[in-house]
Amino acid sequence: MSGEHESGGTMFDDLRDLYQEVILDHGRRPRHMQRLARFDATAKGDNPMCGDRVQVWVAFAPDGTIEQAGFEARGCAISIASADLMAETVVGHNKQDARALFASFREMAKTGACPDCAPALEPALERLKPLSGVHEYPSRVKCATLPWHALAAALDDVKEATSE
Amino acid sequence: MNDVMAATGFDVARIREDFPILRQTVRGKKLVFLDSAASAQKPRPVIDAMVQAMETQYANVHRGLHWMSERTTEAYEAARDAVAGLLNARERAEIVFTGSVTGSLNLMAHSYGRGVLKPGQAVLISAMEHHSNIVPWQMLRDERGIELRVCPISDAGELDMAAFEALLADGKVGLVSITHMSNVLGTYTPAERIVALAHAHGAKVLFDGAQAVVHRKVDVQALGCDFYAFTGHKLYGPTGIGVLWGRRELLEAMPPFMGGGDMISSVTYERSTWAQVPHKFEAGTPPILEGIGLRAAVDYVQAIGYPAIAAHEAALTEHALARMSAIEGVHVIGRAQDRGGVVSFTLDRAHPHDVATLLDRQGIAVRAGHHCAEPLMHRLGLESTARASFGIYTTTEEIDVLADTLTRVREFFA
Numbered sequence: 347m348s349g350e351h352e353s354g355g356t357m358f359d360d361l362r363d364l365y366q367e368v369i370l371d372h373g374r375r376p377r378h379m380q381r382l383a384r385f386d387a388t389a390k391g392d393n394p395m396c397g398d399r400v401q402v403w404v405a406f407a408p409d410g411t412i413e414q415a416g417f418e419a420r421g422c423a424i425s426i427a428s429a430d431l432m433a434e435t436v437v438g439h440n441k442q443d444a445r446a447l448f449a450s451f452r453e454m455a456k457t458g459a460c461p462d463c464a465p466a467l468e469p470a471l472e473r474l475k476p477l478s479g480v481h482e483y484p485s486r487v488k489c490a491t492l493p494w495h496a497l498a499a500a501l502d503d504v505k506e507a508t509s510e
Numbered sequence: 511m512n513d514v515m516a517a518t519g520f521d522v523a524r525i526r527e528d529f530p531i532l533r534q535t536v537r538g539k540k541l542v543f544l545d546s547a548a549s550a551q552k553p554r555p556v557i558d559a560m561v562q563a564m565e566t567q568y569a570n571v572h573r574g575l576h577w578m579s580e581r582t583t584e585a586y587e588a589a590r591d592a593v594a595g596l597l598n599a600r601e602r603a604e605i606v607f608t609g610s611v612t613g614s615l616n617l618m619a620h621s622y623g624r625g626v627l628k629p630g631q632a633v634l635i636s637a638m639e640h641h642s643n644i645v646p647w648q649m650l651r652d653e654r655g656i657e658l659r660v661c662p663i664s665d666a667g668e669l670d671m672a673a674f675e676a677l678l679a680d681g682k683v684g685l686v687s688i689t690h691m692s693n694v695l696g697t698y699t700p701a702e703r704i705v706a707l708a709h710a711h712g713a714k715v716l717f718d719g720a721q722a723v724v725h726r727k728v729d730v731q732a733l734g735c736d737f738y739a740f741t742g743h744k745l746y747g748p749t750g751i752g753v754l755w756g757r758r759e760l761l762e763a764m765p766p767f768m769g770g771g772d773m774i775s776s777v778t779y780e781r782s783t784w785a786q787v788p789h790k791f792e793a794g795t796p797p798i799l800e801g802i803g804l805r806a807a808v809d810y811v812q813a814i815g816y817p818a819i820a821a822h823e824a825a826l827t828e829h830a831l832a833r834m835s836a837i838e839g840v841h842v843i844g845r846a847q848d849r850g851g852v853v854s855f856t857l858d859r860a861h862p863h864d865v866a867t868l869l870d871r872q873g874i875a876v877r878a879g880h881h882c883a884e885p886l887m888h889r890l891g892l893e894s895t896a897r898a899s900f901g902i903y904t905t906t907e908e909i910d911v912l913a914d915t916l917t918r919v920r921e922f923f924a
């Protein structure tokens with residue numbers, strides 16, 4: 347270890363692609379971490395290997411698009427931030443689009459990019475991009491995807507999901 | 511270096527030379543391996559013994575009449591002698607080889623639990639067990655109506671001995687199956703008192719020694735226990751081999767667990783008869799190379815000697831507790847008086863997984879999670895912890911690296 351006093355900032359500079367400011371911020375101060383008072387679907391996600399748990403609630407608008415999403419979770423900064431950004435980005439999408447967004451996000455989390463993603467999803471994916479850094483940390487990919495597994499289960503009317 | 515270590519000639523630098531992996535760099539940094547409680551690294555003699563066996567004399571055991579098989583059988587059975595010596599068992603026949611300590615505990619739950627314990631009796635565990643000493647008894651309870659009792663612990667992480675005695679009082683407990691050292695809190699349980707109380711109330715005692723046997727001399731006759739289980743890979747040996755020691759008369763009274771080759775005396779379609787202990791419990795081709803590796807590990811540990819190992823690790827643990835407690839926001843989980851080289855901790859405002867990922871970036875390997883002890887996590891009001899654990903090759907400098915880096919991790923998440 348170097349003798350000079352590196353601050354937490356410089357010592358972990360190469361971790362900044364994993365812990366981008368957006369992630370630290372949403373991990374620390376999630377905006378959508380709440381059980382919805384009125385909801386149409388809910389499901390839990392569970393990662394038995396590391397003990398992360400999440401529950402997602404979804405409310406639909408009359409036209410079938412997601413009007414609001416909320417979650418409660420225990421887990422690391424990445425899983426909380428991912429759940430929070432998910433709750434933000436799925437609003438306005440119908441079930442089919444939300445599933446497509448999950449598929450694209452999963453691709454991005456695993457590989458770092460999603461070259462073949464539908465153009466319509468691009469704004470949402472751009473917002474989720476800070477999470478793409480997990481692809482270099484195979485053991486952390488499931489932290490980012492767990493909330494989405496729970497969302498997909500809720501949309502499919504399944505009560506529980508586990509991350510792959 | 512303290513007196514005991516000086517007197518025994520313990521030299522951590524020399525020991526580190528025996529572990530080739532410690533020369534590795536991780537992410538461009540010197541490896542600081544603080545995850546030995548999950549699985550320990552392997553010294554050169556263990557690696558060599560296994561490779562040599564494969565290169566020069568490998569064959570199946572107990573069945574060939576040819577030279578290779580005889581040599582391999584000798585080498586494999588020598589492991590039984592080594593383990594009998596390690597635990598000070600009365601005789602080699604009391605050493606049963608399994609696949610892991612999980613295998614040993616499942617053997618006990620199946621064979622002792624279903625064959626010796628009766629419905630209405632109880633098994634007593636503690637609130638700081640690894641899942642492998644919970645789930646097999648739960649399965650037994652649900653299948654056979656054998657009650658499962660759990661002895662509480664204090665906030666410091668020590669066994670509540672008054673509660674322990676009270677749980678034995680009605681005489682229903684047939685078996686106490688309990689950790690000898692917690693893999694989360696580092697607590698050593700008071701083995702002699704446990705045995706005395708259990709025996710006074712008619713219960714047998716099985717220790718899960720997966721962690722304990724790594725750090726201190728275990729003498730099963732001095733402890734007075736009835737069964738003792740441990741796993742090879744945490745004792746600097748290979749994966750795939752575990753040990754169950756039991757008193758011969760108890761093992762003899764137990765039915766076999768798995769059926770197959772090697773465990774029989776004779777087989778006809780009408781009936782089969784069982785081999786003598788320990789072979790009765792060792793169905794199928796055993797972990798041959800793993801046994802040979804375990805023997806080398808046991809010899810290695812014995813040559814260094816437990817007094818030196820225990821003194822080295824006590825000094826490391828004391829240093830770690832002092833350094834880590836001094837970092838603002840770090841909370842050491844578990845404050846038992848009698849403890850071994852496992853230190854669990856949390857850091858304010860940072861999840862243990864994030865802590866582990868940052869430490870990993872500096873080449874520091876710790877474990878984060880529930881450590882296969884979810885009920886204990888609930889008892890502590892936690893979801894998970896980070897855990898640094900020490901081995902014979904761990905140095906004071908490595909603990910300083912951990913502590914210095916933790917200070918930076920704290921700043922990162924501040």
Ligand SMILES: Cc1ncc(COP(=O)(O)O)c(C=O)c1O
Nearest residue numbers: 610611612640642693720721741
């Ligand atoms: C106290 C304790 N018991 C049991 C086990 C299980 O060991 P294994 O996976 O080798 O069977 C472990 C290790 O994880 C442990 O620390």
